Amino acid sequence: MQLVEKAKNIVINVKQDKQFANDRSKAFNMAKQFLLLLFRWVIIIGMCYIILSPLIGIISSSFFSDTDVYDKSVYIIPKDPTLDRYRLSWLRLDYLTVLLKSLWYDLSLLILQVVITSMVGYGFARFQFPFKKVLFGCVVVMIVIPTHTIMVPLYMVFRNFDPLGIVTAINGEPISLLGSTWPMYIMTLLGCGLRSGLYIYIFNQFFRGLPKEIEEAALVDGAGPWFTYFRIMLVNAIPSVITVSIFSLVWQYNDLFFANLFVINTKESISKSITTLSGTIGNLDRIVDPTILQLYTYAGVVLVILPVIIIYVALQKYFMEGVERSGIVG
């Protein structure tokens, strides 16, 4: 008890001491700020670790040799690094050809997406026409309805593709577009591609935020609505265009749902071919050990995500600015 009394006295003495009051409050403030800083960095580093750790794991284990896998003393840094996983995955994925093909596919879809959805977004933002609210409600419905609700009908539409009976008139019977990339192009061209609803929404919000004076000036100078849209509004919408471009490119690149639904060839879509990679390697190269097979998949995954990561890192700055300035917030 005496000890407690003593401690209390010391505390009271220090508190009543006027001489060092200034220093003390400074010290308290510094300690407070330091604790806050520490807290923030602990959380941030922890979260970053959770996000990055599987990536680190994949990259490091894709260099493991057969002995490293079963060596208990090996963690993250391989003792006997090998590039063989990459060699074989590269070969079996047919990497460059498939990558170029799927980039071509994704980029052409991206351009269609941007042109079509921005056009629709502009139409909704700037023009008055009957049933506008109802129609915009339909855009929201498009975002909310899960695509799987309509997957079977979509499959049937493209299995017996016959718009207005034209194909039957020419060909005698409806053609099947499954197995090609046509369904995706047609859907994107008609503004119903992968998450088009979201993009329309983003563009709409952005165009609504732009000042009307720009268009009035264009009108006075004699520009028609289409010229105004292409040469003036689209140029002003660069932040949204970048946001939508990155979203579209990345999601299209990763898309498996539509690729599976429309039975798109594995040679056309690299994210689809990664799903079959371990099977292919297992069959062709007679690797039966699932653990070793897993390493080849890791190497394949690194190869597949590499282009996306490069694009993302290159455009990261514009992307963040774009998201902040474009209409996501509404």
Place this chain on the structure above:
Amino acid sequence: MTKKYKLTLLQKRAVVGLLFISPWLLGFLTFYVKSIFMAVKWSFNSIELLDTGGVKFTYVGLDNYIYMLTEHGSFTQTLVNSVFDIGIDIPLIIFFSLLMAILLNQKFKGRTLVRAIFFIPVILNADAIMETINTARQLMVDGVSTVAVDTASSAVNINVDYYFAMFENIGMPPSILDYVVSAVGRINDIITRSGVQIVVFIAALQAVPASMYEVSKIEGATAYETFWKVTFPMVTPLIITNIVYTVVDSFINSDVVNAAYEMAFTNQKWGYSSAMSLISSVIVCAILVIVCGLISRKTFYYN
């Protein structure tokens, strides 16, 4: 001589506007409206694929739905699980992404890098890659060799039950305990799925006018009060946006969708598959309406 119709300027603008949205309108009618009608029609039919490539419809009424809800082995279970998962995830994801957005909105060194890292899961959300990443995550916890040689014997054995008993003895209700435990177990999931939400919240935070903070500072509000009286009300409209995104996103990746997909393309039972899709979609919409209805009452709109 044909009579020439003259449109007023407003009518002209309306026509141009309709032209602007016409591609989407056409697509919406052919793909969405028609498909939804087809799905509804099919869900009332039993569908047989003929060898000639055609299909044969037999009207069966509500049989598909009754079968799915009462007889099918796993559908109701999967559905209930998915709905529960979403119910648990919504508050966690919203809370977590708001917290992270507030942290990342402050100025500090390396902010761009951290933001870039937080968005990586959105970039890598492909199914195939996700699966690989999940196995890899296990591998980072235990080390490659442990996973390879023996997954069962982990090096450190923490007796979780002991802690459970301890907390229950303190008097914590088991339901809260379960929620916390499942939340901790889902932390990976939560973090990887809140990328877009974090970005949306960051954008919202930046839209809060600086003058408001200035005023609250002059009036002598503490940081805590400022958060609840200024920051939070200003972000609430975005909470609904984020909830919609979260629900739709988690349903697309849920087991129900996979089950419907398998039913359609592996078993060729399109009637059942349509019924499954419709039931789950109706439930998603119901969840959205209920949650948004509840929240929009409390939402503060600045304008």
